Amino acid sequence: xxxxxxxxxxxxxxxxxxxxxxxxxxxxxxxxxxxxxxxxxxxxxxxxxxxxxxxxxxxxxxxxxxxxxxxxxxxxxxxxxxxxxxxxxxxxxxxxxxxxxxxxxxxxxxxxxxxxxxxxxxxxxxxxxxxxxxxxxxxxxxxxxxxxxxxxxxxxxxxxxxxxxxxxxxxxxxxxxxxxxxxxxxxxxxxxxxxxxxxxxxxxxx
Numbered sequence: 001x002x003x004x005x006x007x008x009x010x011x012x013x014x015x016x017x018x019x020x021x022x023x024x025x026x027x028x029x030x031x032x033x034x035x036x037x038x039x040x041x042x043x044x045x046x047x048x049x050x051x052x053x054x055x056x057x058x059x060x061x062x063x064x065x066x067x068x069x070x071x072x073x074x075x076x077x078x079x080x081x082x083x084x085x086x087x088x089x090x091x092x093x094x095x096x097x098x099x100x101x102x103x104x105x106x107x108x109x110x111x112x113x114x115x116x117x118x119x120x121x122x123x124x125x126x127x128x129x130x131x132x133x134x135x136x137x138x139x140x141x142x143x144x145x146x147x148x149x150x151x152x153x154x155x156x157x158x159x160x161x162x163x164x165x166x167x168x169x170x171x172x173x174x175x176x177x178x179x180x181x182x183x184x185x186x187x188x189x190x191x192x193x194x195x196x197x198x199x200x201x202x203x204x205x206x
Contacts, residue, residue: 002119005048006032007039008081009057013104017052020108027115036060044072050119053098055082055089063089066096077118089200090129100124142183142201149176150184154193154202 004027008014014032021027031046033039036057043051051069053062062080069076079100080093090101099118102111103126110126117124142150152162159177163170177189184201186192196202 002027002115003030003046003049004028004115005030005039005042005046005051007034007036007042007051007057007062008032008054009034010054010104013054013081017111020111021115024112027112034058036062036065040065040068040072043069043076047073049077050115051076051078052081052115053078055080055093063092063096066093066098070097077121079114079118079124084198084200090125094123094125101129102126103129142180146176146180146183147201149173150180150192150196151202153177153180153189154196 004021006014006017006029008017011034014034018029018032021029030048031042033042034057036059039053039057053065053069055062066078069078076097077099078097079102080089080098082089082101082103084103093101100114100123102114102124106114106126114124114126148166149162152165157165159170159173163173166173177192180192181187184192184195184199186195
């Protein structure tokens, strides 16, 4: 029997997962939580075999919390549940030790397969998500400064406004912008903002 903990703030998503797993003889949903604090507390208390962890919770982004889970249990088996397949978020989750990554529009059969695969000690990356990762494989990562500038571009700020906010010269900002364009494969600010959101390079509250 695979003991499952579900941490996700959207009631409809929780209901959907519950409906899928309750018909599975080998999966037992032992607990639920709708925020990061309660979720981690139940993780510590219940010691589940598999944890489905929503990427964005009201009180935290789960990418920031994964280290706590693995500090508590180095062998934790965690599946990150996200709205969409942004490759930066996938890569970050896997790098931190997540065993799987699925989106909220996952088919019921795929969800069950993910739980069973991860419970068996294997990684679970759906084909469409693996494709997203491979499409951007080898692209140079943004520096912290470039990531900060990209976040401001997504926020609609001009180079002048960014320079003022960061207390740097406008030429420095222009240099960052050109580097960003080259690294993410775009040629204008609108495309940069769109790509940043799509790939999960910038966090956007949903």
